[in-house]
Amino acid sequence: xxxxKTKRARKExxxxxxxxxxxxxxxxxxxxxxxxKNIFISFTNKKSFGAAKFIGMxxxxxxxxxxxxxxxxxxxxxxxxxxxxxxxxxxxxxxxxLNVKLKGIGIFRTLIYLPIITLPTAVGMVWKWLFNNQFGLxxxxxxxxxxxxxxxxxxxxxxLIAVCIVLIWCSIGTAVIIFLAGLQGIEKTYYEAADxxxxxxxQKFLSITFPLLSPTTFMLIVTEIIGFFQVxxxxxxxxxxxxxxxxxxxxxxxxxxxxAFTKFNKGYGAAMANILFLIILVITIIQMKLQKKWVYYG
Amino acid sequence: MRKMKKFAALGLALTMIATMLTACGGSDxxxxxxxxxxxxxxxxxxxxxxxxxxxxxxxxxxxxxxxxSGEQVTITYSLWDEIQSVVYQELIDNFEAQNPDIHVEMxxxxxxxxxxxxDAAAGANQAADxxxxxxxxxxxxxxxxxxxxxxxxxxxxxxxxxYTQSIVDTxxxxxxxxxxxxxxxxxxxxVNTTLFEKYGVTVPGSDWTWDDMMAVCxxxxxxxxxxxxxxxxxxxxxxxxxxxxxxxxxxxxxxxxNEDGTSGYSSEESIAAIQALVDxxxxxxxxxxxxxxxxxxxxxxISGQACMLYLxxxxxxxxxxxxxxGIELIKLPKAKSQEFIAGSMHxxxxxxxxxxxxxxxxxxxxxxxxxxxxVGQRGIDLPxxxxxxxxxxxxFKQFDGSAFVEGLTEAVPYASAPGxxxxxxxxxxxxxxxxxxxxxIGVKEGMEKMAEKIxxxxxxxx
Numbered sequence: 001x002x003x004x005k006t007k008r009a010r011k012e013x014x015x016x017x018x019x020x021x022x023x024x025x026x027x028x029x030x031x032x033x034x035x036x037k038n039i040f041i042s043f044t045n046k047k048s049f050g051a052a053k054f055i056g057m058x059x060x061x062x063x064x065x066x067x068x069x070x071x072x073x074x075x076x077x078x079x080x081x082x083x084x085x086x087x088x089x090x091x092x093x094x095x096x097x098l099n100v101k102l103k104g105i106g107i108f109r110t111l112i113y114l115p116i117i118t119l120p121t122a123v124g125m126v127w128k129w130l131f132n133n134q135f136g137l138x139x140x141x142x143x144x145x146x147x148x149x150x151x152x153x154x155x156x157x158x159x160l161i162a163v164c165i166v167l168i169w170c171s172i173g174t175a176v177i178i179f180l181a182g183l184q185g186i187e188k189t190y191y192e193a194a195d196x197x198x199x200x201x202x203q204k205f206l207s208i209t210f211p212l213l214s215p216t217t218f219m220l221i222v223t224e225i226i227g228f229f230q231v232x233x234x235x236x237x238x239x240x241x242x243x244x245x246x247x248x249x250x251x252x253x254x255x256x257x258x259x260a261f262t263k264f265n266k267g268y269g270a271a272m273a274n275i276l277f278l279i280i281l282v283i284t285i286i287q288m289k290l291q292k293k294w295v296y297y298g
Numbered sequence: 299m300r301k302m303k304k305f306a307a308l309g310l311a312l313t314m315i316a317t318m319l320t321a322c323g324g325s326d327x328x329x330x331x332x333x334x335x336x337x338x339x340x341x342x343x344x345x346x347x348x349x350x351x352x353x354x355x356x357x358x359x360x361x362x363x364x365x366x367s368g369e370q371v372t373i374t375y376s377l378w379d380e381i382q383s384v385v386y387q388e389l390i391d392n393f394e395a396q397n398p399d400i401h402v403e404m405x406x407x408x409x410x411x412x413x414x415x416x417d418a419a420a421g422a423n424q425a426a427d428x429x430x431x432x433x434x435x436x437x438x439x440x441x442x443x444x445x446x447x448x449x450x451x452x453x454x455x456x457x458x459x460x461y462t463q464s465i466v467d468t469x470x471x472x473x474x475x476x477x478x479x480x481x482x483x484x485x486x487x488x489v490n491t492t493l494f495e496k497y498g499v500t501v502p503g504s505d506w507t508w509d510d511m512m513a514v515c516x517x518x519x520x521x522x523x524x525x526x527x528x529x530x531x532x533x534x535x536x537x538x539x540x541x542x543x544x545x546x547x548x549x550x551x552x553x554x555x556n557e558d559g560t561s562g563y564s565s566e567e568s569i570a571a572i573q574a575l576v577d578x579x580x581x582x583x584x585x586x587x588x589x590x591x592x593x594x595x596x597x598x599x600i601s602g603q604a605c606m607l608y609l610x611x612x613x614x615x616x617x618x619x620x621x622x623x624g625i626e627l628i629k630l631p632k633a634k635s636q637e638f639i640a641g642s643m644h645x646x647x648x649x650x651x652x653x654x655x656x657x658x659x660x661x662x663x664x665x666x667x668x669x670x671x672x673v674g675q676r677g678i679d680l681p682x683x684x685x686x687x688x689x690x691x692x693x694f695k696q697f698d699g700s701a702f703v704e705g706l707t708e709a710v711p712y713a714s715a716p717g718x719x720x721x722x723x724x725x726x727x728x729x730x731x732x733x734x735x736x737x738x739i740g741v742k743e744g745m746e747k748m749a750e751k752i753x754x755x756x757x758x759x760x
Contacts, residue, residue: 048417048420048421048437048441049417049420049421049441049442049443068729132592132593133589133592133593134589134592134593134603135593151588151589151591151592153591153592154587154588154589154591154592155588240537241725241728242538242539242591242728242732243537243591243592244537244587244588244591244732244735244736245588245591246728246729246732247729247732258725261414262725263725263726264417
């Protein structure tokens with residue numbers, strides 16, 4: 001622990017710690033304690049009631065032999081591979097388009113952000129109807145062009161794509177705002193210098209905008225990947241557990257929910273949550289290492 | 299002066315902690331004691347202060363609830379159904395008028411969260427005093443959550459013969475009565491007579507067989523094709539186990555659980571039942587699994603896209619609310635029998651309740667003729683009390699519900715394995731039954747796989 005030189009500095013530090021104490025207490029109880037307890041539960045056969053028996057590594061052994069877990073893992077990776085690049089590229093393009101001084105640009109910026117302030121439940125319910133096989137708007141429009149639309153949410157080969165569409169639609173808004181903030185933090189003088197040197201807009205983007213935006217991009221990629229490892233709400237809202245589309249769309253957290261809260265296999269669910277934590281930890285560490293290769297901090 | 303400010307801040311911070319702790323304890327006393335901790339200006343160590351705040355908070359938590367001096371006791375009552383809650387508020391008002399010393403507080407939790415919340419609350423002995431219980435009695439009886447009711451029932455002469463037997467059976471575990479019967483599911487086939495007239499097909503009667511049903515379906519299919527329409531003769535809610543395929547398993551003589559507690563899915567009868575449904579999908583007599591995942595079977599029927607529907611009571615309000623004309627209900631067709639598996643609803647008492655006598659009085663009222671009559675008249679549930687069931691049959695404006703009541707004699711109590719909520723057992727096999735209906739696996743192979751999985755799960759839980 002760092003030593004404080006003067007009595008006064010010590011007192012100030014004490015006051016500061018006191019101020020963060022309520023917050024820290026909350027984190028200790030609801031995050032740290034819950035996390036440690038979860039590790040403990042994963043070694044037991046805990047159900048809803050009754051004393052849990054310590055069963056060692058059984059939950060983990062069962063997990064690695066569970067084809068449903070691998071399927072859910074593959075599905076989760078599909079969500080990441082499809083959604084994260086799509087969100088980054090689309091939101092960067094939109095942010096570039098919105099980063100101009102035009103009359104009424106505020107309206108467009110608001111519209112882009114609208115999905116974020118919409119209740120996820122409402123988003124899920126509306127998209128569920130849009131995707132409906134018989135009465136949905138999407139298939140009706142496709143039908144007008146002579147295309148037989150798929151059973152978006154109940155065909156296991158398509159359901160993941162359908163969920164991805166909704167997730168991309170409702171995640172872009174935040175990314176656009178963050179990119180916009182990043183773009184507006186870039187000094188105009190760089191572009192003026194580039195203009196004098198006769199650079200075209202592609203060169204300007206590649207040599208100025210992208211490098212100076214890389215910390216923003218990096219932060220977004222890291223948080224989006226973590227977020228998509230935990231994808232759950234839209235799947236839960238749009239696809240009922242007994243739908244034929246569930247097998248194709250089930251993510252790890254969805255499987256965790258089914259195990260821990262419909263089958264009440266709390267121990268097994270805890271093991272799954274821990275493995276998910278490890279996967280996210282490893283992926284994030286790799287990203288932090290790799291950032292040296294491409295992120296430019298000015 | 300500066301020092302004063304700093305200590306005031308310290309005090310405030312501690313107040314926040316104290317508030318947080320008391321909030322966690324669930325005590326809703328006023329902040330009077332908290333403000334005293336804010337005034338503390340002792341120059342002693344901070345640790346002593348925070349300890350002080352904590353003991354204060356704990357003291358509050360463990361202080362006995364201020365019992366009003368025997369004036370009025372409040373009991374809590376939890377349920378999951380919003381439609382039913384309106385009627386239950388009416389029943390509670392009646393009960394409170396008759397029992398001014400008891401106040402009943404209703405807690406409504408939607409079905410999707412009811413059991414998650416209930417399990418958490420019951421684990422902490424915080425569940426409501428009286429609650430809706432369904433067919434998962436063995437799980438909660440074994441866990442000691444449900445109060446055994448035999449002593450109350452014997453003392454007050456509770457007469458079981460007044461209630462439908464299958465419901466009483468579901469509420470009994472190892473010979474002990476754990477619940478007061480509330481209501482039951484029943485099944486019937488809903489017929490859209492307008493469509494039958496249009497295609498010139500005779501509406502079948504209640505004494506029909508599975509083969510008759512197939513014949514009617516095929517006849518309809520032919521007439522529909524002739525008329526150039528593209529609707530289905532029938533619809534099954536294949537994605538609802540107890541609304542479609544499990545009842546069919548019973549009609550064919552199969553069982554969800556054998557008498558020895560093992561899965562009954564691998565029996566010849568059960569396989570034949572599922573095969574019969576798969577055949578109907580193949581012949582395009584009913585919408586396939588994907589279609590009913592997207593658009594429920596009820597919606598197919600309501601929108602005139604299906605001429606008949608396997609209808610459980612728990613979906614009947616949808617037909618009623620759609621204001622459909624020309625619906626007729628007939629009994630399920632006879633395969634080997636007209637039996638079906640029927641879920642039921644119960645009232646349970648919390649074994650950890652502090653007001654058991656009051657809770658029991660409320661349960662007695664809920665089981666009374668008056669309460670059952672009201673439940674039946676409002677059509678929210680097919681009441682358990684036999685004398686009240688005819689009210690339910692006539693509670694629908696759009697159709698006559700008699701077939702539901704007549705069918706009750708064929709109801710078989712819902713099967714549940716000890717230690718397992720039935721839904722847990724069902725969710726183990728969700729993916730497999732989907733695979734069967736979507737033809738990813740053969741019927742026999744799939745059913746054997748389901749039985750194997752369930753048996754392994756029951757074995758591991760022992």
